[in-house]
Amino acid sequence: DADVTQTPRNRITKTGKRIMLECSQTKGHDRMYWYRQDPGLGLRLIYYSFDVKDINKGEISDGYSVSRQAQAKFSLSLESAIPNQTALYFCATSLGGQGSDTQYFGPGTRLTVL
Amino acid sequence: QKEVEQNSGPLSVPEGAIASLNCTYSDRGSQSFFWYRQYSGKSPELIMFIYSNGDKEDGRFTAQLNKASQYVSLLIRDSQPSDSATYLCAVRGGTGRRALTFGSGTRLQVQP
Numbered sequence: 496d497a498d499v500t501q502t503p504r505n506r507i508t509k510t511g512k513r514i515m516l517e518c519s520q521t522k523g524h525d526r527m528y529w530y531r532q533d534p535g536l537g538l539r540l541i542y543y544s545f546d547v548k549d550i551n552k553g554e555i556s557d558g559y560s561v562s563r564q565a566q567a568k569f570s571l572s573l574e575s576a577i578p579n580q581t582a583l584y585f586c587a588t589s590l591g592g593q594g595s596d597t598q599y600f601g602p603g604t605r606l607t608v609l
Numbered sequence: 610q611k612e613v614e615q616n617s618g619p620l621s622v623p624e625g626a627i628a629s630l631n632c633t634y635s636d637r638g639s640q641s642f643f644w645y646r647q648y649s650g651k652s653p654e655l656i657m658f659i660y661s662n663g664d665k666e667d668g669r670f671t672a673q674l675n676k677a678s679q680y681v682s683l684l685i686r687d688s689q690p691s692d693s694a695t696y697l698c699a700v701r702g703g704t705g706r707r708a709l710t711f712g713s714g715t716r717l718q719v720q721p
Contacts (some may be wrong), residue, residue, distance in 0.1 A: 524626045528708065530711075535617065535681060535713060535714055536713055537697060537713035537714055538653070538697065538699075538711040539711075540708050540709070542707050551708075555710065583654055585653070595643075595658045595660070596641070596701070597639055597643070597655055598655075598699075598709060599655070600644075600652040600653050600654070601652060602651075602652050603650075603651075603652050
């Protein structure tokens with residue numbers, strides 16, 4: 496079974512619709528992240544959470560919100576989707592603490608906003 | 610200036626050759642450096658990380674870090690067609706910077 500899962504894997508929606516992307520992990524990690532990836536732009540951080548009560552904006556948080564429902568679940572919401580939010584979205588987790596704090600990625604959600 | 614810069618490529622090397630991938634970063638206080646590999650349409654997967662100056666080897670992969678020059682590289686020895694992918698450099702900044710910053714990636718093509 497995958498350690499980091501994302502649902503849905505693909506989603507097509509219309510401008511103005513509210514949409515939620517979900518991420519779950521069984522790695523027991525405290526830290527969770529949401530990134531988007533656009534061609535030629537690499538991964539850009541949207542939001543990150545270092546524990547259930549710690550939510551932080553990343554470099555491109557405008558138009559997005561998040562909810563950390565539990566240690567294992569971190570959801571990303573687009574309140575009113577717009578076409579330039581069409582992208583590949585990745586959730587990631589890391590253990591935290593000392594050491595490398597390596598991030599492990601989910602399989603991604605491909606979102607298309609028409 | 611981007612915080613983490615990589616040449617987008619494609620970098621084309623013949624099978625069996627050494628591929629050299631480079632990354633520069635702007636935050637002099639950066640502490641940890643990561644290389645991820647990403648196949649088209651797939652999620653990034655960690656190759657290795659480094660946080661001390663010098664070389665770190667893992668199988669066919671060697672990461673090299675030079676903090677004075679703010680430069681990190683990845684060497685892939687005996688390149689195989691299966692190494693063809695985009696390689697992402699990621700940097701964890703200094704004090705107060707808790708998340709990773711990714712470069713835009715270098716596409717590597719290994720020609721059979």
